[in-house]
Amino acid sequence: MNSDERLVGADADTEDQAVEAALRPKELGEFIGQHRVREQLDLVLRAARARGGTADHVLLSGAPGLGKTTLSMIIAAEMGAPIRITSGPAIQHAGDLAAILSSLQEGEVLFLDEIHRMSRPAEEMLYMAMEDFRVDVIVGKGPGATAIPLELPPFTLVGATTRAGLLPPPLRDRFGFTGHMDFYEPAELELVVHRSAQLLDVRTDPEGAVEIAGRSRGTPRIANRLLRRVRDYAQVKADGVITREIASAALEVYEVDERGLDRLDRAVLRSLLKLFGGGPVGLSTLAVAVGEERETVEEVAEPFLVREGLLARTPRGRVATPAAWAHLGLTPPPQPHPSTPGGSGQPGLFGA
C-alpha cells in the first residue's frame, strides 16, 4: 500500500489535484489558521508594497497538504504579480534554472516546490540569483569555457519544502522570511470544511463538520477529501445533507475512525498490542505481523501514530503507549511487580 491509495494519506492524489484549484483560498484574509505565519507574511508583503518593490524571498516549510502551494499563490496575488511554478526535481541542470531565471519578469514570483530536491549545481546558481539577481551562464566546455554574467530582474523566490532540515544552511540563510506551517487545530479544520462545503455546494451542519474535522489528521487536504467522500454517502444514502450521523456512518464505511486512523494504522496498533503485549518489538517483526513492507509501516503508518502519542520508537523497538490500549479498547497486561524484577506480576512457577 502506498500513501496515494489511502483516504487519509496527506499527499495529493489525482482527484485532489483536479479539485484543489477550486478550493484554494485566493487571498491572505481567506486563508484559515496559521495565524503566526499569516501575520508575519502580511507584514512582509505590505512593507514591500509600500516601498513599491519586490517582496523578500520566502521559504515555506511544513508537512504535505498544509497549504504551502496555496500560500505561494496568495503571495503572488497579494503582490499583484504573475507566478511561475516549477519544482526541485524538474531542475536537473543549472542550465534549466538559468533559462527560467532569465525569462522572469520584474517582480514575478518564482515558486520552487520541493526545493530540497534540487541538484547541487542548480542550487549554487540559485544562491547568486537570490542574493545579487545575477547568474553566470557558462558558455563552452573545458578550458575554453567562459562565464558570462547575466543580470536578472528583481523577483521573489518562494521555496516550499516538507523537509526544511535537508536544506543546506547557505540556501536557508538567503530567505528573508521563513514560515513554518503546523498541523491545524480541529476548530480550524471545521472552518475549512464549511468553506469547502459552500464552494462544492454541499449542505453541512455544524456537527457534521466537527465529525469530519476530527478525523482529518490536522490536514486541510485530508479534510477536503473526507468531505467529498461523506458528500457521496450523503447523496446516495440520505438527502444530501451532512449531519453528524451521516459523517460518522460514511467514514465508518471508509474505515477512518474517530481519531483519523485508517485500517493500516489500526492493524499496526492491534498487532503491537495483541501479539506483542504492547512491545517493545522490532520494526521488521511488526511489519511481518501486519503483512506489510517494513517501509510502509515505518513511513506510512508510524509518523501519525507517533504524532498522536499512540506509539513510541525506542532503541529497543516499537512500544505502545497507554493511549493506544485505550483507543483500541483493550486492557494492558498487568505491570511487573516491583519485588519480582522482570516478572510478569503473577506468582511464577517457583512461587512469589
Ligand SMILES: Nc1ncnc2c1ncn2[C@@H]1O[C@H](COP(=O)(O)OP(=O)(O)OP(=O)(O)O)[C@@H](O)[C@H]1O
Ligand atoms: N489555510 C487553509 N485554508 C483553507 N484551505 C486550505 C488551507 N490550507 C490548505 N488548504 C486546502 O488544502 C489543499 C492542499 O493545500 P496545498 O496544496 O497548498 O498544500 P501543500 O502544503 O502545498 O501540500 P504538498 O506538500 O503536498 O505540496 C488545497 O486544496 C487547499 O484548498
Ligand SMILES: [Mg+2]
Ligand atoms: Mg504543494
